[in-house]
Amino acid sequence: MGHGRTLEYPKTPINRVNRYNQRATYDLEQIHTIINTSTVLHVSFNTPDAANPFPVTLPSSSFQMIMSHPSQMVGVAASFDHPSSSLGEPLDVYLHGYVSSRLMNLSRRAETGAEVGGTATSAPEAGLPVTISATKVDGLVLTLTPNTHDVNYRSATVYGYATLVSSTDEKLWAMETITNSVVSGRWAHTRVPPDTAEMTSTSILKVKVVGGSGKIRVGGPRDERKDLDRADVRAQVWTGTIPVWESFGDPVAFEGVSVGDGKGNLVPVVPEHVVSFVRERRGENERYALAAVEDRSQD
């Protein structure tokens, strides 16, 4: 897969973005970046219970979710050939089983055809249909009238079919990639590898992504001409943007369940992989929010 190309999700009735006053995107790199830099994601799916018309929506932290190359699905080795730095290529999503036993059980049943009918385990439609969403708020936009108030944000949705990972190699690779997707290099700084009991008790869900879309709003207030032309209104109503971003505080070392119980952190200084993660994420988020205020590309 070459770099420099821009791949897009195909536009269909399912993912078409209709809302005005914002920029729709189908660009894989933009969509995948929003998902991979969001601390929390929402996973929605339907239950087989005919009496329940409501989609189930579960939060999932990025500790439990990553996106990776489909070609890496076969095992750990492939991950070295296709480094995950290229977010503009087709990707799948992995979910840690921790997230929900209900989601895992439904996926297992869907995989064996219990939910989708038949036994077409390897057909593209095998698995539980899920929708994964992430939204980052970048600012509150205060305008002349209530109806024109808006929010600067980046939102992404991908959807696909979820199945359980059965290969031990793939599971181990996914666990490592998930851990490092939150704090770069964290895996190597923890007690690894997982022991046999941990490998057995851990489920990893793989979502084969079939489509997606994104929405991005940047810039300042956008009012209607009828209000902008009224000096009395513009003299009375303050307009502008309140930048919003996710802030990361200084790391707090664990002292034990009760202070002095001898089970707290024994490492004397916060290690570099944690310090640099906090510094970088902090700066990125604030910089983006402030840049979004001044961005005129959507005016």
Add this chain to the structure above:
Amino acid sequence: MGHGRTLEYPKTPINRVNRYNQRATYDLEQIHTIINTSTVLHVSFNTPDAANPFPVTLPSSSFQMIMSHPSQMVGVAASFDHPSSSLGEPLDVYLHGYVSSRLMNLSRRAETGAEVGGTATSAPEAGLPVTISATKVDGLVLTLTPNTHDVNYRSATVYGYATLVSSTDEKLWAMETITNSVVSGRWAHTRVPPDTAEMTSTSILKVKVVGGSGKIRVGGPRDERKDLDRADVRAQVWTGTIPVWESFGDPVAFEGVSVGDGKGNLVPVVPEHVVSFVRERRGENERYALAAVEDRSQD
């Protein structure tokens, strides 16, 4: 409705929280507070297209969403009798039509029975089934092993039936309450009331909530005894929490689409209702995240 009572959503197969290592809540006040203090919410629903198995999930900023007393649905006057300060009472949710024309159209069809069958417009099941979710991230919890890594967070889900508001009084009241739910007192500091064209072009969706649940995780790392008992592991792996919160920057006055176009903000100082909103929200979020690190109630 009295204060001091704790009302709960009934536990059903739909809203039961199964995940371990966190605190489930069905308490109305906790759930409603999470939703009302979240800057962004996710709204999920199904489309009538049988070929689309994926729930649609849309982000909705709190500019467009409020919760209010069901008794207020009849009009503006009732809102004075039942101030919205009591989040522990049964509430409904209002969505601004801006959010999605697709969501509005589906709700209109569901309301008239086109989607739910029959013409039982006033039956409890009239309307489009939607699920509304909010999650606030409060910290990243770094532990001894990858599998025990966790996140401090507050998450809430409510679900119910969405219909369009037809009464002009109720629509106007909802627009005012929605605006003030983001920045207290903002409505009175904007160009109001909306003119006839604005009232006609604005749709308000009312979600009659029938159930909900929440999940809250606080505290520091929780590792297994087998790892805590190993001094070598505890000497090598840093454990602790990185507090995370939503930060609000200093308000940036609008300069016009291009600087000097004469359409920018004319109010010389940032007004008090904006300044105090930023100060309060900023402090609340940071204080909660830091308190969550030290909270031992779930240990």
